[in-house]
Amino acid sequence: MPPRTCCAPSPPPASTPPPPPRPRGLWRARATPAPPPASHAPHKFHTNPLFHLHHDDDGICTDDSDASSTASARKRRRLASDTPPTSDEEVLYWDYSRKCSPHPERLDKWVTRSKRMDTTSTAGPGAHPAPPPAAPTSCDLEDWEDLKELFAKAAEIYENEPPQDAMPLLRGVIHECHRFMRMYYDPSVVYAPPPPPDAARRPVQTPPDQRVVRDWLADRPPLYPPPRPEPELVAKAKARLGAEEDRKKCKCKDLPTAFYTILGTTLFFFGNLIDQDAALAAPGEAPRPTPYWLAAIDVFEIGENLPIRTSGRGCPGAPEDWRMAIIWGRTLVCLTHEALAREKDAGPAAAGTPDEPAWPPDSPFALIGERRLPRTGRMSLANTTPEEMMLIAKDQFSRGIFHMPHPLHHARRLAQAGPPQPRALPAVFTCTPPLTAYSASAPPPTAPAATDTEPDAPPPGLLPGETFSRAKELFTIASEVLDVAERFPAPSARAGLAAFADGLLGQMKLEANTERAGTYAPWAGAGAIVLARGRASLVVGAAKAEEIEGRIEAGDAGVWGCDEAVDGREALGVAVVYLEKAREALIAKQEEERAARGEAIVVERADDEDGDDEDMGGDSDEEEGEEGAVAPRGGAETTVEEVGTMLAEALLTLANLTEDVREREVLYARAQREGGDAIVLDEWDEEDGMEV
Known part of the structure; x- marks a missing residue:
């Protein structure tokens, strides 16, 4: 053994074992088999949200594939860096999901996930059959954002294009909402903020300044004016009240009823198009508009009586959903038209038309019927007069108009708020199309062709809130x-x-x-x-x-x-x-x-x-x-x-x-x-x- 010198480093203690070799990483060193090159051709970015919503002729898209792709995309979001994609897998991920970025200016990039749209008949389960109980399926915020974009495009085409072009997209929205409802009894849990914990809900107490005045008046007769509270107590009470008001303000991006507003509005549009042309109904669908309008009323009633709204545990300062109230009233107006037409043409044909056909158990309408409130009687044309329906419609209109944003107030609020904030719903949804939306005299606007130099331009109609009138x-x-x-x-x-x-x-x-x-x-x-x-x-x-x-x-x-x-x-x-x-x-x-x-x-x-x-x-x-x-x-x-x-x-x-x-x-x-x-x-x- 060589002698030790003062300059030689001392060896580690015998009790400390040497550190084990660092593994190369469970995900870094893992080899991923390269898939066929034909299926990994990179796609160009398109400004049209429907570019990635491919219309599948077979209409087959299982929930297992959606769940696995969602899980893999979530994993890649955690591990991916901000460097440009180099492998085929990263190129697919780039096309599939939105890229997370801390910069707010990048949140407005119109890049959607590649996702098949179900356009089959609404009388059946669609191309997404019910998964087995053991299959891990769920919907996340990205699915919710995709649903809103799909609905915005469907509303835009409903307003500007012929009915036969809007029907596939409306069916796609109904099937996607059906998928949400199969997975969650209340789909608002996907996007609604969680309720506050029990510790955060403090019992209601009388403020100290008011308690002093109350106790003083209780012990002494009111011969003299009560003493003024100290300025410090008044300032503390005002600060506490201001903090309480700030806590009660709604900070939700989407209202709890947003999902039901989308589904009910889609059913309303669907019934309007069937009313214009019964030949647009797919096999198995009712060729009459009444079942779709009544289903829309059921959806609105379900959204109005959500547990998050009635239990007091939701957002305390959530505003009223004026869009749902407006479409609710317009649906009742359509049902009134139908009731008056039946009274005018009273006969065997009018009496033999059922308001609700026998839907298959796995159809979206059967699930809506199961979620219907049991304590309320369902509205039908047989037990409701046209005068009663219009009375309810006027109440809904008054409620929606009262909470509808006003142009002057909106402009003043924008001037005080500064730069525009991200919208809770697409701008097309803020302006509901009329009953007869398509007009041959006014040709629809055509979307400009997508170019490589302008990948971030939003599609027509999905512009900021200036489109609301x-x-x-x-x-x-x-x-x-x-x-x-x-x-x-x-x-x-x-x-x-x-x-x-x-x-x-x-x-x-x-x-x-x-x-x-x-x-x-x-x-x-x-x-x-x-x-x-x-x-x-x-x-x-x-x-x-x-x-x-x-x-x-x-x-x-x-x-x-x-x-x-x-x-x-x-x-x-x-x-x-x-x-x-x-x-x-x-x-x-x-x-x-x-x-x-x-x-x-x-x-x-x-x-x-x-x-x-x-x-x-x-x-x-x-x-x-x-x-x-x-x-x-x-x-x-x-x-x-x-x-x-x-x-x-x-x-x-x-x-x-x-x-x-x-x-x-x-x-x-x-x-x-x-x-x-x-x-x-x-x-x-x-x-x-x-x-x-």
Whole structure:
């Protein structure tokens, strides 16, 4: 043994064993067999969310593959670095899931996971059969984000594309929601924050400053004013109350009812498209819209009575889901249309149509029926009258409009908040499409082709909240309520619903004043707002006139001063003013379009006192033969004629409610000029002032 020197290092103690060799890593040194190169071709990034939602002809996609791929993607997210992908496995992961990044500016990259979309019939379980009990299946936040993006694209196509293009996506949303409901009794647990622990819920106590005043007043008679609390106690109490208010503020990204809002809205859209064309129903699906609308009502009721909302353990300051309330009311309006149609066409065919067919046990509708609340009676067209349904619809509309964001408040909030924050739901969802969404006259916008230089551009329609329009929401609700109001047989019901619709139209505060000559909204058309108000006033005035029609025919002298006659004359006078403005706006818009095309237009005003019926009737024929003058194409001239017919009806009804004979004759003559051959006046007996 060599001698030890002072400079030689001392050996380790004999009791300390040498460290074992460092393993090369259970995941670093593990060899992964290379799959076939044909299936690992890297994909380019596309801005369209549907690029990775492939339409599978066979429709086969098992939950086991989703679970294994989700687990592997989760593992790769933990171990992957920010370096560019080098292996085939990392390239697939890059295409499959969103890349986690601490930078908030990278959270808006529109890169979605490659996922098959189930477009099979909604009458069956879909392409995702129920997994065995032992199979580990779950849904995570990425599945929830994918569902929201898929619904946003489905809503966009529903609004802008033909119905046959929207049906596959709506089926895909229904099947994906069905998968969530099979895995969770309440799917909101996927995205809702966990409830606070029991220790965080402190018992309610009286603040110290209030307790001092209460005890002082309890021990002594109120002969002298109570002592003022010290400023320090007041400051502490205010700070405690402020902290309590901050704790109660909702910090949720998505409302607990967001899942049920998506599913119910999808069923509402699905029923609307089936109502337009029953041939769009797949094998096994009901060719009638009523089952889908009733299923949407069931979904809304389930979401309204969630345990997280009724138990008091959820977010204490969560706002009301105004979107769900609006779609709930619109669904009830559609059911009212169906109920009125059945009352009008009462017969064996109408009585033999079931509201709920016998769905297979593994279909989404059967699962919705199982989750239905047992303590509430299900709404059906057999046990609910149209008046009751519209009463509930008006309550839901009022609730949704009350909590709907206001443009002025929203702009002020954005100015105070600074840069925009990530949205809880896609922007397309904030603007619900109307009942008849597709219009052949307005071609849908086409998405720009994806390029390699702009991989992060969001697809059309998924833009920030500037696309939301409170006026458009109010106009859609008022138009649908007005349509169903005209179908009610009872005059009182028609007048009440038309007055409700006119109140909604009166709340619309557009960027430009609606009383101006333009009265043009890009989403409604020229004169649409004043035309709707004119229709509503006409319905109210006609209903008032119908209520006292019997007294007028009986020759009651006091009928002219009754409340119904006064209200009817007032409503009809307002209707005449609005309808004239609407016609002027339509004609002005028509002239602008023709001037832009370099064409000429000649419009004869029907309210010209010097004109006669013969000249007005021959104008359209002469325009077709004139050189350089082309008759209006499309629906513009038809709309002007329809406005003229409504104006003639308002004038005729107003004349029937007018006591002065001279004024009545002037109104009759004007109504005949406006309506032309459509208005046929009966002979008038001057002695008794009645028609014969």
